[in-house]
Amino acid sequence: MTSLSTLFGGGSSGGADPLQEGLPVVALYGGDFNQNWDVRLHKVHSGELVGSPWAAITNSTASYAHGQSHIQMFGYNGDHGNLSNQFSSQGYTNYQHFTQSLYQNDHYPYALFGSCSSEGRLGMHSFHTSDYYEKVYRRINVISKKGRRPRRQFNIANGVFTETNFNSNYGLKSSVDLSSTYFTPQGLPTSSSQNYGSACYNQNTKTLAVYYSSSNSTNTGRVYMFRSTLDLMDEATCPTTKDFCDAATINYITTGNVSNWGFNSLNYNLNMMLGDNDHVIFNARNSSSNRLFIEDCSSTSNVTTAAAQPESERSEGNTTSYGPEQGLMYRARMQMSWDGEWVMMYSPYYYYGSGLSAYVISVKNPRKMSYVNITQTSGGGALLPSGRSGFKYLNGLNTDSQPVQSWSLDLSSTGHDHTTNFVYAPPNYTATNDMTSVANWTGTLQNSLGNYAFQYPGYWYSTSYPRFMTVNHWKVEGNYQV
Numbered sequence: 001m002t003s004l005s006t007l008f009g010g011g012s013s014g015g016a017d018p019l020q021e022g023l024p025v026v027a028l029y030g031g032d033f034n035q036n037w038d039v040r041l042h043k044v045h046s047g048e049l050v051g052s053p054w055a056a057i058t059n060s061t062a063s064y065a066h067g068q069s070h071i072q073m074f075g076y077n078g079d080h081g082n083l084s085n086q087f088s089s090q091g092y093t094n095y096q097h098f099t100q101s102l103y104q105n106d107h108y109p110y111a112l113f114g115s116c117s118s119e120g121r122l123g124m125h126s127f128h129t130s131d132y133y134e135k136v137y138r139r140i141n142v143i144s145k146k147g148r149r150p151r152r153q154f155n156i157a158n159g160v161f162t163e164t165n166f167n168s169n170y171g172l173k174s175s176v177d178l179s180s181t182y183f184t185p186q187g188l189p190t191s192s193s194q195n196y197g198s199a200c201y202n203q204n205t206k207t208l209a210v211y212y213s214s215s216n217s218t219n220t221g222r223v224y225m226f227r228s229t230l231d232l233m234d235e236a237t238c239p240t241t242k243d244f245c246d247a248a249t250i251n252y253i254t255t256g257n258v259s260n261w262g263f264n265s266l267n268y269n270l271n272m273m274l275g276d277n278d279h280v281i282f283n284a285r286n287s288s289s290n291r292l293f294i295e296d297c298s299s300t301s302n303v304t305t306a307a308a309q310p311e312s313e314r315s316e317g318n319t320t321s322y323g324p325e326q327g328l329m330y331r332a333r334m335q336m337s338w339d340g341e342w343v344m345m346y347s348p349y350y351y352y353g354s355g356l357s358a359y360v361i362s363v364k365n366p367r368k369m370s371y372v373n374i375t376q377t378s379g380g381g382a383l384l385p386s387g388r389s390g391f392k393y394l395n396g397l398n399t400d401s402q403p404v405q406s407w408s409l410d411l412s413s414t415g416h417d418h419t420t421n422f423v424y425a426p427p428n429y430t431a432t433n434d435m436t437s438v439a440n441w442t443g444t445l446q447n448s449l450g451n452y453a454f455q456y457p458g459y460w461y462s463t464s465y466p467r468f469m470t471v472n473h474w475k476v477e478g479n480y481q482v
Contacts, residue, residue, distance in 0.1 A: 017145065017146075017147065017148070019145075019147075019148050019151070020145075020146065020147035020148060020476070021147050021148065021149070021473060021474040021475075021476060022147075022474040022475045022476040022477055023043060023044075023045065023338060023387060023388065023474060024043070024044040024045070024338055024384060024385040024386060024387070024474055025041055025042065025043055025044065025050060025051075025118070025471045025474045025475070026041070026042055026044050026382070026384055026394070026468055026469070026470065026471065027039060027040070027041050027051075027116040027120060027122065027468070027469040027470070027471050028040050028041075028042060028404070028466050028467070028468055029122065029466070029467050029469070030399065030464040030465070030466040030467065039120050039122060040120070041116075041118075041119075041120045041471060044384050044385065044386040044387070044392055045386040045387030045390065045392070046387075050475070051118070051119055051120040052119040052120055085097060085465070086100075086378055086379060086396075086397075086398065086465045087099075087100035087101060087353065087354065087378065087379060087380040087396065087465065088350075088351065088354060088377065088378040088379075089320075089350070089351040089352065089354075090351075090352065091326075091351075091352050092327065092329045092330070092352065095113070097380075098113070098352070098353065099113055099467045100353070100379065100380030100381070100396045100465060100467050101348075101352055101353025101354075101380050102346070102347075102348045102353040102354065102355075102356065102380060102381055102382065102383065103329065103330065103333065103348070103352070103353050104353075104380075104382065104467075104468070104469065105335075105382045105383070105384065105468065105469065105470045106333040106334060106335055107141070107142070107144075107149060107150070107333075107334050107335050107336045107343075108135075108139075108149065108150055108153075108470075109149045109150070109151075109470060109471075109472045109473070110135070110167050110470065110472055111469045111470055112135060112136065112329070114469060115167065115469075115472050116469045116470070116471050116472060117471070117472060117473070118471055118472070118473040118474070118475050122469065134168070134169035134170075135167060135168060135169065136328055136329060136331065137155065137157075137169040137328055138155040138156055138157040138169075138196065138269075138328075139153055139154070139155055139169075140154050140155065140156055140198075140199040140200060140201055140208075141199070141200040141201070141271070141272055141273060141334045142154075142200070142201050142203065142233070143200065143201065143202040143203060143204065143273065143274060143275075143276075143336065143340070143343070143363055144203050144233070144336065144340060145203050145204060145340055146338070146339050146340040147338060147339075147340070148203070148233075148340075149336075150233065151166065151233065152166065152232070152233055152235065153165070153166050153167070153168075154199075154201070154232065154241065155169070156196070156197045156198065156199040156210060157196050157197070158179075158196055158197065159177055159178045159179030159180065159197075160175055160176070160177055160178070161175065161176050161178050161199075161210075161241045161245070162174065162175040162176075162241060163175075163240070163241055173240075174239070174240035174241050174242065175241060176240070176241045176242040176245055178210070178224075178245070181242075181245070182245055182250055183224060183250060183252070196268035196269070197210055197211060197212045197268075198210070198211045198268075198269055198270040198271075198272050199211065199272060200272040200273055200274040200280070201232050201233075201274070202274040202275070202276065203231060203232070203233050204276050204340070204363075205227070205274075205276060205278070206227065206228045206229065206230065206231050206232070207225060207226065207227045207228070207274060207278065208225075208226040208228070208232065208244070208248075208274075209223050209224070209225055209226075209272065209274040209280050209297060210223070210224045210226070211223050211224075211255070211258070211270060211272060211280075211282070212224070213259070213262075213263035213268075215263075216262065216263055216264040216268075217262035217263070217264055217265075218262055218263065219257045219258065219259040219260055219261060219262060219263070220254075220255060220256055220257060220258070220306065221254075221255050221258070221263070222252045222253065222254055222255060223252065223253045223255055223280055223295060223297050224250060224251075224252045225250065225251055225252070225253065225278070225297055225300075226244070226245060226248040226249075226250055227248055227249050227250075227300070228244050228245070228247045228248035229247045229248075230243060230244050230247045232244050249300070251299070251300055251301055251302050251303075252302050252303070253295065253296075253297045253299060253302075253303045254303050254304055254305060254306045255295050255306055256306035256307075256308075256309070257293070257313070258270070258282040258284070258293040258295060259282065259284040259291075259293070260284055260286070260289075260291050260293075260313070260315075261284065261286050265286060265325060266284060266285075266286055266323070266324055266325060267324040267325055267327070267328060267331070269324045269328060269331050270282050270283065270284055271283035271284075271285065271331065271332035271333065271334060271345050271347075273334060273343055273345060273361060273363075273366065274297075275361075275362070275363055275364065275365060275366040276363055276364050276365075277298060277364065277365055277366075278296070278297050278298035279294055279295070279296055279297065279298070279310065279365070279366045279367065280294070280295045280297045280366075281293070281294055281345065281359075281361055281366050282294070282295065283332050283345040283359065284332075285323030285324065285331070285332040285347045286323050286324075286325055287321070287322060287323060287325065288317055288318045288319065288320060288321045288322075289315065289316075289317055289318075290315070290316045290317070290318060290332070290347060290357045290359075291313060291314065291315045291316075292313065292314045292315075292345070292359050292369070293309060293313050294309055294310060294311050294366055294367065295309055296309075296310050310367055311367055311369075311418075311441050312441075314359070314369075314371065314441065314442070316357060316371060316373065318348075318349045318350070318355075318357050318373070319349060319350055319375070319377070320350065320351060321347070321348050321349060321350050321351055321352075321357075322351065322352060323347060326352075330347075330352060331347075332345060332346065332347040333345075333346055333347065333383075334346075335383050335384065335385060335391065336363075336385060337385050337388070337389050337390060337391065337411065338385050338387065338388050338389070339388045339389050340363060341362065341363050341364060341389065341411070341416070342360060342361065342362060342363060342389065342391075342411050342414075343360075343361050343363060344358045344359065344360050344361070344383060344391055345358065345359045345361060346358035346359070346383055349373060349374060349375055349376065349377075350375075350376065350377040350378075351377075353380050353381075354376050354377055354378055354379060354380055354381070355373075355374050355375055355376040355377060355381075356372065356373065356374040356376075356381070356383060356393050356407075357373050357374075358371070358372050358373075358383065359371050360372065360391075360409065360411075360422075360445065362416045362418075364416040365416045365417070365418055367418035367440075367441070368414075368415075368416050368417065368418045368422070368440060368441075369418075369422075369440065369441050370422040370424075370438060370440070370441070370443050370444065370445050371443070371444050371445065372407075372409075372444065372445040372446075372447050373444065373447055374393060374395075374407055374447045374449065375447070376395055376449070378397070379395050379396040379397040379398075379465060380395075380396045380465075380467075381393055381394050381395045381396050381468070382394050382468035382469075382470075384468070384470065386408060386409075386410075387410070387412075388412065389410065389411045389412040389414075390408065390409050390410040390411055390412070391408070391409045391411075392406050392407065392408045392409075393406060393407040393408075393449075394406050394466075394468050395407075395449055396465050396466050396467065396468070397465065398463055398464065398465055399464055399465075399466055400462055400463050400464065404466060405449045405450060406427070406449065406450070407427045407447060407448065407449050408427045409424060409425075409427065409445065410424070410425045411424060413425070413435055418440055418441070419440075420440065421437040421438065421439060421440055421443070422437060422438050422439070422440045422443050422445075423435050423436070423437040424436065424437070424445065426445070426446040426448070427446065427448055427449075427450065428446070428448045428450055
């Protein structure tokens with residue numbers, strides 16, 4: 001008999017992890033959303049076609065829709081869903097184009113504008129109105145166990161740590177006031193919503209790292225480390241945010257510059273990653289500048305003076321582009337490999353969602369890092385986990401005369417020792433090539449795009465710019481627990 005603890009993420013009788021998913025799958029949809037359109041599910045690493053054929057059914061006339069693929073807002077004459085126009089510099093409120101933005105997908109099992117089932121059933125919020133869900137408002141990053149993705153959604157805003165309904169900023173499930181119950185954050189205005197905070201949870205270590213700046217306009221602050229005996233993702237043993245905090249030991253680490261700008265200049269948001277060794281990555285995106293900082297937060301006692309960072313700040317520039325200073329829907333994101341050993345902290349190269357500016361970072365040891373910059377200025381795209389230990393960037397260029405173009409990275413032969421080079425297989429290497437390497441932390445990976453690594457065909461419609469959506473469950477075929 002399956003126990004409640006196993007059903008909700010806790011407990012184990014040995015063997016396979018019941019919450020471990022199969023290898024990553026992506027939904028591609030394209031056409032003109034009028035007479036002809038298509039929805040397909042593919043394994044990311046191989047392009048293998050999976051899912052139900054009923055999800056790929058096409059409309060036969062301009063005014064009728066049928067089958068599992070029918071989506072009401074994509075009605076007569078394409079409405080807001082016409083895919084024959086290419087995304088370039090449009091913003092969040094231009095829904096027809098923004099479906100192609102890099103910001104649509106991250107490490108959560110749903111996309112910004114919708115969700116897709118394991119059979120290819122798309123569901124999207126109405127493009128006629130505002131985004132009532134605000135999925136990315138103050139949602140925290142989560143380092144999940146191997147083969148898992150977050151199945152609960154937690155948020156940090158000012159001194160309040162909350163859980164809301166999955167896939168939405170609304171529907172409060174539990175909350176706890178950190179500032180009044182557990183500590184008084186340095187410079188945190190307890191009576192106003194000025195400092196917010198940023199956070200990342202690591203499921204491997206059951207630790208939550210929460211950052212607050214010293215004041216609104218400074219780049220220094222504190223990281224509060226909550227080392228709990230409960231797993232925040234396990235609803236059976238940890239039903240509320242207060243339960244997690246009550247079971248935690250808490251201390252703080254004083255930080256120096258971890259953002260380069262005042263916290264208010266970043267809309268009070270940093271893209272954070274907590275490594276297995278308690279090193280914390282801070283990714284600050286402001287306009288065209290993309291910066292990375294690292295702090296050693298492994299001390300279990302309060303650290304009152306900012307220590308030197310174990311690696312120097314890295315700063316990369318992009319062409320005209322924007323970050324959270326323009327709104328939280330444009331904040332930098334995190335993607336995670338299936339095996340849970342690597343993340344990419346990323347944001348666009350161009351405007352609000354084209355190209356890629358990303359740091360590739362080890363979860364086991366965040367001092368192991370490299371960078372990639374894909375300088376596309378149109379087409380949007382998606383950054384996705386690929387296979388066991390890799391990533392793929394898919395570019396949404398016109399598929400009329402070519403397959404979907406991609407950049408790929410396999411890290412299965414890349415070690416986590418930061419004193420050695422960053423060894424990897426570039427995207428354009430074939431079976432006759434050897435691995436290559438760049439200097440750790442300061443090196444830059446090859447950024448070539450091609451149609452050789454991801455053989456997906458185009459669509460019937462003569463001009464079509466494909467969209468990509470993460471699939472909410474990756475089916476298991478065999479036992480992936482190794």
